[in-house]
Amino acid sequence: MERCVITGFGIVTYLGESLDTLWNTLCEKKGAFDPACGNHPVISGDRLNLPSFTAIPRKKRLYFDKQVVFTFLSAMKAIENAQIKEWLKNPDIKEKTGVVVGNKFAQVEFGIQQVVSMNETKSLNISPFTGIGYYFGGPAGEIASEFKTKGQNDVLVTGSSAGFDCVTTGYDSIRYGRNHVVLAGAGENILSGICDNILKHKLSSGQYLPYHKNRQGCFIASGGGIAVLESLSMAKERKAAIYAEIEAHHSLTAHSCLFEYNQDLTRYTEKAIRLCLEKSGITPQDIDMVIPNADGSKDGDHYELQAIKNVFQGQKNLIYTPKPNVGHTLSVSGIIDLFTAAMSLKHRTLPPLLYPIDCDEENTNSMFISEKMDKNIKRVLMLQRNIVGGRVGAMIVKEYSCEDH
Amino acid sequence: MLYEKPRRVVITGLGVVSAQGIGVNTFWNNLVQGISRVGILTCLNLDYEKYTPYGAEIKNFCFLDHCPDAEKYIPYLDVGMQYGFVGAQEAYRDSQIAKDRDCIEEDRFGVYVGTTTGGILSAFPKSKEYVEGHDGSIFDDKMLYKYCPGLWAAQLAHYFKTGGPTKSFGISCSVSGEAIGNCYQDIKHGVVDIALCGGCDAPIILLNFLSFYLLGATSRWTGSPEGACRPFSKDRSGMVFGEGSAFFVLEDLELAKKRNARIYGEIVGFGATCDGYHMTAPSEDAEDYAKAIKIAMAEASLQPEDIDYISCHGTSTLLNDPAETLAIKKALGKHAYNTPIGSIKSMIGHTFGAATAMEMLTMVKVLQTQIAPPTINYAEKDESCDLDCVPNVARPIQCDCALKTSTGFGGANIALAVKRYEDD
Structure with missing residues (x-):
């Protein structure tokens, strides 16, 4: 393929x-x-x-x-x-x-x-x-x-x-x-x-x-x-300049979350992430940045963060979202997230969150990227979820390398 | 997982809601009899003489008669999606999946829904109220569920407890073909094992009718309403509105065999192209439409002589029918003249998001019964529409392999190839 x-x-x-x-x-x-x-x-x-x-x-x-x-x-x-x-x-x-x-x-x-x-x-x-x-x-x-x-x-x-x-x-x-x-x-x-x-x-x-x-x-x-x-x-x-390569994606539907989010959102998000990692043949440690859906909702952010924590087990300086900077642009947000991922890979830079995170869960603040950092980023995981409903998706974008196969 | 070897995709469930009836048997029997359901759309309150507002409405539809366990969804469902629920439920029951859910992984069960107009029937009255002075608070979160098609697939996933991908499509009038084609590809390549897919719409509102009228696309027929839609006939003058839904259960052949499912047919090819020419008019040379047909045939390793029937888009507009005829001739060559084609829009109008799915369902019934339904109201030969459209009376045919062709605004062209199922 x-x-x-x-x-x-x-x-x-x-x-x-x-x-x-x-x-x-x-x-x-x-x-x-x-x-x-x-x-x-x-x-x-x-x-x-x-x-x-x-x-x-x-x-x-x-x-x-x-x-x-x-x-x-x-x-x-x-x-x-x-x-x-x-x-x-x-x-x-x-x-x-x-x-x-x-x-x-x-x-x-x-x-x-x-x-x-x-x-x-x-x-x-x-x-x-x-x-x-x-x-x-x-x-x-x-x-x-x-x-x-x-x-x-x-x-x-x-x-x-x-x-x-x-x-x-x-x-x-x-x-x-x-x-x-x-x-x-x-x-x-x-x-x-x-x-x-x-x-x-x-x-x-x-x-x-x-x-x-x-x-x-x-x-x-x-x-x-x-x-x-x-x-x-x-x-x-055509000798095009390449921003990045899309490596894998997987989408699922937490069907019980149609009207109200519940623990299934964590379960399905975690599964989508794990299936995406499996398709890429990589482990959570191979991911350098996660761009989550992060819509700021009490329940949605909570369940999404649980899934990220379950997979990434306290990995530091991992989570970033551009949404507070530009607003939640609904359907466009997936493209802005993709752009952020591609530019982070291109510039080998982790951009900082607009606001410092003071999370209500223990030991999680260090998972967020609070300051701009130079890092040799290889892969970014993006997460998306509808603003209501239980559809969740994960996608991995990686640095393009002509040696990869 | 992605399968390196493509899988075979079969149809194991059918469901339909249309002006011809609710349920596949009623729908099919009325089609074969050539009954027109087209009348005057009195609901639009338009001057008949000036606007000739024709359409095939679904009369006396009561959602709870068909889905008595789905009452809680009603505040969240546009009428188009109520049709969708009923059609999908019939397909689900028809495939007898319920008894086999243990052997189906929940998160490998997808839902693919096509709609052209989304919840326009719900949004239009609210828009009028808003314009007439109500504040925006009349738009509430329930409108999100009714209007935005993204939640239509999610609503079906909730009802049927499916955890695979939910995708809503909206390309144009060929949209349910887009949904079926994408579903077919996802099963073929192992993204899902089984799925509900199809399309639905309730597009009969004043704003929508007027826009098509002003574009010159609606029928100007002045005879009896039943004769207003006349695909391929020289005296055709435009399309008439319709509404409804049609759904399928598609699944991986190995799963169907494992659970001893009844197999209606096998989808063997899908082609999609774009004219890249004009927003509303089809390309006159029909090259790209023909290309979509050729892609579907090539994927299925079919020769023109293998095609026994074509279920057409056949809108009865001045531009569509000749372009579609030309596309078929370019794709099938001389064999086009030996191939019966047909348009059920002559009887049930253009059902927008449901149209391609309904016409594909018709094609599956042709494969099953070996009867081609008629294209009614055919009166006079048009040299630019000179194929055998099975005029006015149904006919027995030998049919092992059939094509569904469809097109829409934006120059979208779609073709799907379906064969009678044969085991290796």
């Missing part, structure tokens, strides 16, 4: 479109939500300043919901970052290039705008593009038709783990030989007044402090993210 490597990223957050800015923000312990200004747990799509917006074809701008804009711009940026645009014009390559994207809230804002239009004008002349814009699969088709890709597309609407699931599905399609290149990712437009009400039981009224004994929940944020996945043979052929 083909090996799958990461050769590009495009990410848009409240910080803008620069990958360097995002990475530096993480390393410098900067955050999205300034307590001095009063915490508000939402970064809506309106707050994203995107200079590249005008690069989107004008006609598409008329009907793109911001959710599509964020996904689409991320794809443009990822293609640029991977320096693969010219290669995608090759008929043999475009035939094996797929778009695998997802989201949680689809194009809610565009849909609401049409309802407003009907309500205000008392007319049924809504946008003729509503059918294109107001469904979950829109971004995949828009990206594919713009870049003329012809491989197998997929749209994962698995919820806040969708970006993560798109990466694993893209990885599988490369491993199974169905695609050579996959643009994998997600986009999310958080509509204030609606999305935050739907998720209010998960949002913090104070700070976003995952694992902290005073944690209350998370902040949510809009954004987009795409990773360029490639078969190793393709990446080698």
Whole structure:
């Protein structure tokens, strides 16, 4: 089976479109939500300043919901970052290039705008593009038709783990030989007044402090993210710069956790991690960093941490999450986590958590990465879980080495 | 574990909820009789003369009649997912897995669900209330379960106590083919041993209808409503809406044999491509659609002469039907003219997220019964749709191997190949 490597990223957050800015923000312990200004747990799509917006074809701008804009711009940026645009014009390559994207809230804002239009004008002349814009699969088709890709597309609407699931599905399609290149990712437009009400039981009224004994929940944020996945043979052929290699993944469902988390979440998370390690043929000691889901919930963080502790047995300076810096970007968070993993491997650096962790469990504070550290990192484990429901996933990303087999 | 040698994937359970009836037998018997369920969608309160709002609604559906033990889920289920529960439950029972759960590892039992519109039926009225002045608190956490499809697969996992991967898909109108195709691949490569997979949707809302109407995709037929959907006929003018669900139990052949399961057929090939051309219109040369069919056939080592029947997407739109016909001809060559094809949308409309699964279920019944259901309302030959669509009357055929073709917005093309099961 083909090996799958990461050769590009495009990410848009409240910080803008620069990958360097995002990475530096993480390393410098900067955050999205300034307590001095009063915490508000939402970064809506309106707050994203995107200079590249005008690069989107004008006609598409008329009907793109911001959710599509964020996904689409991320794809443009990822293609640029991977320096693969010219290669995608090759008929043999475009035939094996797929778009695998997802989201949680689809194009809610565009849909609401049409309802407003009907309500205000008392007319049924809504946008003729509503059918294109107001469904979950829109971004995949828009990206594919713009870049003329012809491989197998997929749209994962698995919820806040969708970006993560798109990466694993893209990885599988490369491993199974169905695609050579996959643009994998997600986009999310958080509509204030609606999305935050739907998720209010998960949002913090104070700070976003995952694992902290005073944690209350998370902040949510809009954004987009795409990773360029490639078969190793393709990446080698075009002499692409390789960020990292995806080594294994495994997903399970703690089905009893649909409405409320319980101890099964620990059991299934631990099993997903162990199966992932088994597929990689490695031990817990071979993992240098864990990027957990860390949504700041009382129960979710508790059960997730139990699973990590069970597997890693007090390993120090292990756990890091970028979520407090950029907010929980729901489906996009899997791509930001993947970017963090790839940059940590590339720079051989463990980024520091935004806030010091004062955990309510004994002997666990040392598991968290509180200060930036140089380390010869070889492998990162990522964990994802839906913000509700019991779906859990684990993925191992490793430093690319041409000597590995 | 990942298996180096691909495994064989068989179908051992079927379930369906549609305007043709709830349950496979009713559905199939009504299809074979060529009964149309298309009527006027009075629920939309539209001017009939101007909008010709046609659709095939599921009448008098009562969720608890079919899932009496699932009352606690009702506040969390969009109607589309209520259809999904009932369809999945029939498939689950049909496969008789319950008695064999001891030999199935819980975390190797997956759920794969496709939906095009998600919980739009739940979200639209709330959106109207919000726009009319209610504050956002009318959106609560139950809307999360109803609207976001990610939790639809998780709801089935909870109900059936499955612990493997739960995946919800949403590519376009071919989405249940995407779910089935991904499930097939995961069983074939050893990610799971057994799974519930299929699709469901309840897409009949004003906003959705208007958008398709304004795109010019809905039927402008002015005769009796039953005749509004006319796939492959020269006088076709567009699609009509439908709703429902269809589900399968797919499993590794060795597991099916171990538990002496009834095997309806074997999935032997899956192909998926993208036109990379236009968001709503199919590519006129149909090259990439044909490629999807060729990929599915190649995976199954099938020659054109091996194909005995094709269950088509057949939307009855001006653009889809010729493109699909051309794709079949490019993939099958001259044999296309010897191959019966068909579109059940002529009777039950376009069920969006359920459509490909329902049409694949139909194909499985063709393999089982050796009868091809009719494409009704066929009146006049269109030179660009010149294949044998089994017009108007069902027909006995010899069928050992069949294809499901499907397409959708964004240029997504899908083909699935299914054979009658034969042991080595």
